[in-house]
Amino acid sequence: RAESATRAQLTVYAAASLTNVFPAIDKSEKYSFGGSNALAAQIKQGAPADVFASANMTLPTQLFQQGFCSKPKVFTRNALVIVVPKSNPAHIRNIYNLTKSGVKIDIAASGVPVGTYTLQILKNMNLTNAVLKNVVSQETDVREVLAKVALAEADAGFVYSTDAKTVPGKVKVIRIPAWAQPKLRYGICVVSSSSQKTAAKAFIKRVLGKAGQKKLHRYGFLPRVKPKS
Amino acid sequence: MAKLTLDQIAVPLRTFQLELSLEVGSTVALVGPSGAGKSTVLNTIAGLVKPAAGSIRCDEETWFDAERGVFVRPEDRRVGLVFQDYALFPHLTVRQNVEYARRHHADEYLDRFQIRHLQDARPGSLSGGERQRVALARALARDPAILLLDEPLAALDAHTKVDVRAELQQLLAGLEIPTLLVTHDFEDAAALADEVGVIVEGRLRQTGTPADLVAQPADPFVASFTGANLLHGEWCATGVGTTGIRLDDGTLVSTTDDGDGAIVLAVYPWDVTISTTRPDDSAMNVVAGAITAITELGNRARVTVGPLTAEITVDSLRRLGLRPGQQVYASFKATGTRVVASRPTEG
Amino acid sequence: MAKLTLDQIAVPLRTFQLELSLEVGSTVALVGPSGAGKSTVLNTIAGLVKPAAGSIRCDEETWFDAERGVFVRPEDRRVGLVFQDYALFPHLTVRQNVEYARRHHADEYLDRFQIRHLQDARPGSLSGGERQRVALARALARDPAILLLDEPLAALDAHTKVDVRAELQQLLAGLEIPTLLVTHDFEDAAALADEVGVIVEGRLRQTGTPADLVAQPADPFVASFTGANLLHGEWCATGVGTTGIRLDDGTLVSTTDDGDGAIVLAVYPWDVTISTTRPDDSAMNVVAGAITAITELGNRARVTVGPLTAEITVDSLRRLGLRPGQQVYASFKATGTRVVASRPTEG
């Protein structure tokens, strides 16, 4: 029924990090941005979502296995960066400075995607213990990490490179070597309970399509497939 | 006019159980100390308190009956209850208060109680006397079968009280409604009611006309309540054959009554005379002692000597030139004494 | 003994301003209607209320002086204030209450007021009389330079009141402390105080011995307060040369005084006699009318006829066989009347 010519708006549940880019790709839909976990949990509780765009693949894959959504597709990738306050009180120049004692580091909790990725990076660079000893807080949401760095309460924090761009005036970005980056893939899928599956599929196409990918790129996201180097 | 009957009602209260039977045909007053259960009686009649046992009837209507499980709700009993604090609705005007009982004769009552000019005032701005009139008007406006007054004079200061009491007296005389009023002042009761019941700790000690209670107080409490002096003593033999009473302070007292054991005598102040020389009148009982207090009021004076308070005229006070501390003799006729049950006094 | 002086103190209150000067050397009573400002006077002396102007001295100590900006805090003034509700500390035992003022003579006072046996009881479980004794003991235990009693008898029911009043009377006589007590009952004032001040709306209307106030009430209010009947009328010529007063109900009244214009006469109940036939005594003023109310008490009866209430003996009541509604003549001597200022009555 909702398949009529003038179809109703889609409801898109998307990871917080997509807050700016998705409306840019398609402003006609309704969006609910939040921590991917929370969104997934809500979908399990029967939230009226048509599309779920997660900041990782694990969550949508879980949903898929439990029959809550279609098989997820990777639609973009992201990278982690270190943000430090503009004033950079702890004089962080690179990731290795994070091991200096007394540095206040803020990361997301292991339950949250960003948190998992952060730990992977530290593992890859085997800085795990050296850095974790400086961690002062494990937030429940990447927003809190960003807020605390922005307020200069924390000396440094791990966030998506895309998040960093949203508070330009307040933080400085410090890159993390590409080789240490985890596979940071965003998955998107159609929610099983959706009443507008075709429209939902169409939306996903738009995201995967040229225009969509361009927008994503403009907002600092990486191409969905790693360019072979 | 209607008749209200309380039949062996029982209300468990915090420290004791209220138990009484009562008939209200004319104007009856319940007097008793604070906490005796007076208000509870009124609340029970009005249906604000539910007794554990007994029955309440108003003429033919049964308002409460424990056995038959009858309980008529307060709004369906035709009682006019005037609270001690008048309980006027502060957010309504005098007129609205009187009209509250959903009847349209408000004007009639506003005029009858001369509160027409106050009709737009709020209770907060009224004097004690005016409040009482409004409360009465409001209660009567619902045209009750029986009128209940809780301490109608307690909220007034002594000098308005006299006027208001007179007012009330005339009003009740005019009404054709049986009235039960409650007070802890015997004088008020005597002024307002044809019949007085003395209630203590939830039980009626004595009922009768005010004069009766003064004439034959059933027990020391009633006696003291009606203003008598109480003399404690023992029966003992006085000379040949005749018996008398030895007071705790030793003085011998003769009475017209007879008995033995511990005892309490009631003597009213106006039966006691004061003299500076011992009166040699065999019929007289004499208590010697120093004056501990003198109170003048108007043309009368109360003189306290030991256990006795005498009421004499100011003239004789002056004539005898009495002063506190002075040694005098307080004497009263044997006939002027009443032997009251040898129970110890309460309150 | 010490002396307390209030010099032109002024306290703005909700509806009026309290303004008075007062000297307390012996036992003084302030009487007045509710809301007159009596308690405020005591609170001001105790330092619980701060006047806007004036000064308060106790002997040489200055407790308050608006000009010099002196204000001694209540805890530093040596006053013993007994509240109307006694304000005993409910969470402390009687003994702890008495000891509260940090002095160690508690026993002395517990004995003196015969409350030793109650020392471990909490105030909640005491009778009115006992509470008052505790309150007094507590106040005196701090050894005050002046004693302030707010309505010492108001919290008692009528029949304990009489005893407690006598008790208090003896106590005050015994104390060597100037005392200011407040009451709205003239009778209590007369019983307890050497000097009485009548206060209305924050101003002293008259001060003097109780007898004075009865003898020459300064104004209708004081008169009615002391229990007089008030007769409203007008001066007018009565026959040749002599003047008299025409009451509002028309009856002519002659007095020993003289004047003109609207006027109020005070007549005390005990100066009024009742007769069934018109007394033909020229010296007598006669008011004819029907009896509206009869109140018997002990050997006296109060009979109300029109504007007059007469106090007669029960004997004469019986002899004349008076009944409500009966036509009678209430008469009083010209000398028995007092002309009081032609101001309308309050209260």
Next chain:
Amino acid sequence: MRRALGFGLFVAVAVVTLAFLALPIVGIFVHTSPGNVLHQFSNPVVKDAFVVSLKTSLLAQAAILLFGTPTAYLLATRRFPGHSLAVTLVELPLVLPPAVAGVGLLAALGRFGLLGSSLSALGITLPFTQTAVTIAVAYVASPLYIRQAIATFEATDPHLTAASRTLGAGPVRTFFRVVLPLARGGLIAGLALSFARGLGEFGATIMFAGSLQKVTQTLPLAIYQEFAVNFDASLAMGAVLVLISAVLLLTLRIALSWRSSPSTRSPSLFGLSSSS
């Protein structure tokens, strides 16, 4: 001297406390310019959030008023077995972590919840709808109103209700003609408090209703979302919320204290009331 000192200490402590309570609020305003605050109202996210907040709050408060008042009245005037339990029940939402409350609401009214099946049988699904927001707000805010109402009702003179009964008015008429008019002041105060609390509701809402712009995204949710993308905006919105609540409470308090003011009477030093 020592005494004066003791009293001074009291005042000092009070000042410190009040300062502490004021600081965070000051902080928020320091970080945002008034211009910024005003500017927020042109931000569509804020506008939508504001509308949603207002709509749901009003509905929720209406419900609270409608259901809470009789409940409070009964709890205040009747004693029955389990009375204490009932009162505790009324207070619990106040002390529940809002997030837990939200989970609880899901567990109760969610589609897998206790009543979920019966509700969906009626074709009703609550979670993630605006109704859900209203419910969450009502649940979390109700205690503030109900407790106040209970206190107010307990304070009304039983003689007045008794008088009304003896004058022929049944319990209900008595309630509307006597009890309510007398309790008005207290009830309004309570409602204002719960309204303000409702405006600030976050945890339960996000759990039970999610955060969907124009539908379930209230001001606090918007604030939270903006943290990531637009920090200043979120602070400014916070300021807006504070302002609304503060103004609401303050005007009310002043209005009420104008009515039954102890401060209007009182030359008395030690709070002696007029009966003294």
Next chain:
Amino acid sequence: MRRALGFGLFVAVAVVTLAFLALPIVGIFVHTSPGNVLHQFSNPVVKDAFVVSLKTSLLAQAAILLFGTPTAYLLATRRFPGHSLAVTLVELPLVLPPAVAGVGLLAALGRFGLLGSSLSALGITLPFTQTAVTIAVAYVASPLYIRQAIATFEATDPHLTAASRTLGAGPVRTFFRVVLPLARGGLIAGLALSFARGLGEFGATIMFAGSLQKVTQTLPLAIYQEFAVNFDASLAMGAVLVLISAVLLLTLRIALSWRSSPSTRSPSLFGLSSSS
């Protein structure tokens, strides 16, 4: 008849309301087995969180008691310009979205906040410390205690304090010997309420103190974190919280109603007090 009906309606409404308030709690317990609840205490995360919660709550309540009581007393007994403002200030934390409160605390006490510099000059940095948790909890929970305390103090008979003064006791001695003993019941009740509220504090804590196991992670924070990974665990923890709060409040209410109980006296139908 109509009347009886009207009254029945009242009862019905009350029942519905109470049921609604009970539902979410029931929901939580239905979803978790008692075994699960107990089992949580062997979960190290929960254990640590529990310890942190307890420690910070106790400290916070101590602070509230110490600072809140004199404040409440002054607000209750003195009238001064800005009195209404002060009272509103006391109420605000109750109505602030906790997250906003947290940001406010950062803006005020954070190292770059208003007092930040002066604090760091003293070598103090609050954020991310346990002290920060305590502060957040104290800030959010204080209104519940202070408001109750104000009400209680306002209710104490001014004659008693006046009497104490005239008996030579200064304001401070009066406060400790007369006012406090009389107010005890009310104060305890208020404290219990604020304690329970403090236990549930989430938003402000995460903002101002962050969440670090063993250091700043309180029960609600743990609940939220587990929420993602382990739903049952979080529910169980929620249940634990509810239990603690409920038991606390209930025992207290019963204890108090034992002392000054209207229910022990009263054959009276219409709540007529003994003075009637």
